[in-house]
Structure formats: C-alpha cells, structure tokens
Amino acid sequence: MLKPAGAGAAALMALSACSSSVSSTDRADKPAPALSGPVTVFAAASLKESFTALGRQFEKEHPGTKVSFSFNGSDSLASNITGGAPADVFAAASPKTMAIVTDRKDTAGTPAIFVRNQLEIVTVPGNPHKLSSLKDLAGPGLKVVLCDKSVPCGAAAQKALAAGRVKLTPVSYEQDVKGALTKVELKEADAALVYRTDVKAAHGKVEGVEFPESADAVNDYPIAVLKDAPNAGAAKAFVALVRSAEGQKVLSAAGFRKP
The missing domain is CATH 3.40.190.120 (Osmoprotection protein (prox); domain 2)
Incomplete structure (x- = not known):
C-alpha cells in the first residue's frame, strides 16, 4: 500500500513542478508592452538641437509615440512643474534648478547627471x-x-x-x-x-x-522622470536613450562634455 501511495505523491509533485515550470516560462516569454502615446519633455534651452534629434530617434525606435518639447530657462520650467504643469521628463541645466523640483518631491527617483557644459x-x-x-x-x-x-x-x-x-x-x-x-x-x-x-x-x-x-563655471545637467508623469513608461525609456552610449554620441557631437 505504501509503494503506490509514494508513487502517486511523486507523480503529483512532478505534475505540479511541470505546471509551475510552464507557467514561469510563459511569463518570461511574454513581451513587454509596446510604448505608445505622447511624451512631454521639459528641457533647458541649450538642449534644443540635441534633444530634438533624440526625440526623432525615439519616435523611430518606438512607433506610436510622439515626443513634445518645451525648451526654456530651467528656472521657468521648474516653476511650471511645481505649479502643476503636466510633463513626463525634466532636464535642467544645473542641479540648483533641478532642486526646485526635487525639494517638492516632484521627481520619481534621484535625478542623474547626463552631460556638462561650458x-x-x-x-x-x-x-x-x-x-x-x-x-x-x-x-x-x-x-x-x-x-x-x-x-x-x-x-x-x-x-x-x-x-x-x-x-x-x-x-x-x-x-x-x-x-x-x-x-x-x-x-x-x-x-x-x-x-x-x-x-x-x-x-x-x-x-x-x-x-x-x-x-x-562648468554646469552639470541633471535629468529625471517626474513623479506624476502621464506616460511614465515612455518617460523612463526616453531618459534611458539620453543616457545611453547612442544618446551620449548625439550630445557629444553637439558640444556637450561627458559627466
């Protein structure tokens, strides 16, 4: 009586393990959801040319997205963000102006320095x-x-x-x-x-x-995804592009220095 019972238990465990393995494989093979929709980037005026080029590149890599920019003085942009203006990403021309936003806890995580300028x-x-x-x-x-x-x-x-x-x-x-x-x-x-x-x-x-x-008087430029970003997934992907080797190549060609 013990032997069949043991065999049955072993079979049940094997079936369970197999089921778990298939389920796990299914989850791993499931592709990440495609990025889509508008992405709004507030960026320092000096980033206009390089970020416009990166925006076009981002849209090409992610069909269905549309990157819109607001280029201005960093202090004005920071004031707009803390005042409730909807945006996904903020790229400032100095840590001091980024601090206007971080002090209000309006960023999703710690800003990263991505270039320097002189x-x-x-x-x-x-x-x-x-x-x-x-x-x-x-x-x-x-x-x-x-x-x-x-x-x-x-x-x-x-x-x-x-x-x-x-x-x-x-x-x-x-x-x-x-x-x-x-x-x-x-x-x-x-x-x-x-x-x-x-x-x-x-x-x-x-x-x-x-x-x-x-x-x-060298300026460090920080970038961050905003806490209430309407399109957080695409915002993170855009920041990743800016910080990638490909993004840094575009920024270096524009005259920016690496951090």
Whole structure:
C-alpha cells in the first residue's frame, strides 16, 4: 500500500513542478508592452538641437509615440512643474534648478547627471572687436549681453566673471541662453556669454572665443522622470536613450562634455 501511495505523491509533485515550470516560462516569454502615446519633455534651452534629434530617434525606435518639447530657462520650467504643469521628463541645466523640483518631491527617483557644459564668449563673425579674453568684455563702448542671474547660464557667467575679477554692466539680461545668442546674431549686441554648444548650434552665424575662467563655471545637467508623469513608461525609456552610449554620441557631437 505504501509503494503506490509514494508513487502517486511523486507523480503529483512532478505534475505540479511541470505546471509551475510552464507557467514561469510563459511569463518570461511574454513581451513587454509596446510604448505608445505622447511624451512631454521639459528641457533647458541649450538642449534644443540635441534633444530634438533624440526625440526623432525615439519616435523611430518606438512607433506610436510622439515626443513634445518645451525648451526654456530651467528656472521657468521648474516653476511650471511645481505649479502643476503636466510633463513626463525634466532636464535642467544645473542641479540648483533641478532642486526646485526635487525639494517638492516632484521627481520619481534621484535625478542623474547626463552631460556638462561650458561657457564661451560669442561675438559676430570675424570678431571685429578682437576679443580674446574675458577682460576684453569690459572695454569701453562694447555692448555685452548676459543671461539673467536666475538661470543657469547667467549663474555660470557670474562665477566666471568673479573668477576673472571682471566687472561689467550688460545692456540686457536675457531669460535663457538662446535669447542672449540671438542678440549677437541680430547684431543688437557685440558679445555675450553663452554655452559652447550654442555657439556650435549657430552654424557660423557667430564666432566663439574660449577663455580659461570658464573652467570655474562648468554646469552639470541633471535629468529625471517626474513623479506624476502621464506616460511614465515612455518617460523612463526616453531618459534611458539620453543616457545611453547612442544618446551620449548625439550630445557629444553637439558640444556637450561627458559627466
């Protein structure tokens, strides 16, 4: 009587194990759900060209998704997010502006630094004022534009000027780096302090001048998925693309430095 009972129990266990194995295999083989729908990315103005390219790449890799961008000064974007503006991803031009969002616990996890950026003096092609150093910006009659001190490019400019012990009065303070660049492009200003990536993105419409004090004002760029992201899955995938080797290649080509 014991032997058949034992055999029956063994058979039952084997059947159970087999059933469990099949169930486990089914779960493992089940493909991840395809990404779809809109993805809204709030990003610093200096990221416009590179992120637009990455957005197109993301849509190509994930048919059915649509990436929309809002490019502006990081402080304005952070205020919009904390004010309830719907977005999936935030990429800021400094940890300080990202902190506006993290302090309100509006990110899903810890932001990651994905690139760095550095300032250059920008002037019109041909550099007619022969600018070669930061101190040259304080020359008489020179019209200089800076980013507002509240935005990352403005804060970086103030650090660089302090490092070089240069004092100047700009003709205007712009709300983002593209605004400062445009003033020079339109010849409404003789020079400005902008990111090297913006000089490169201008494709010859301006001329950049490197200066050593910029090393004292390098900006780290953090990126994060937002806590209430309407499309969290796609948001995570976009951040993964930005941080991937492929994404870093696009950003490096735009002039950004690796973190």
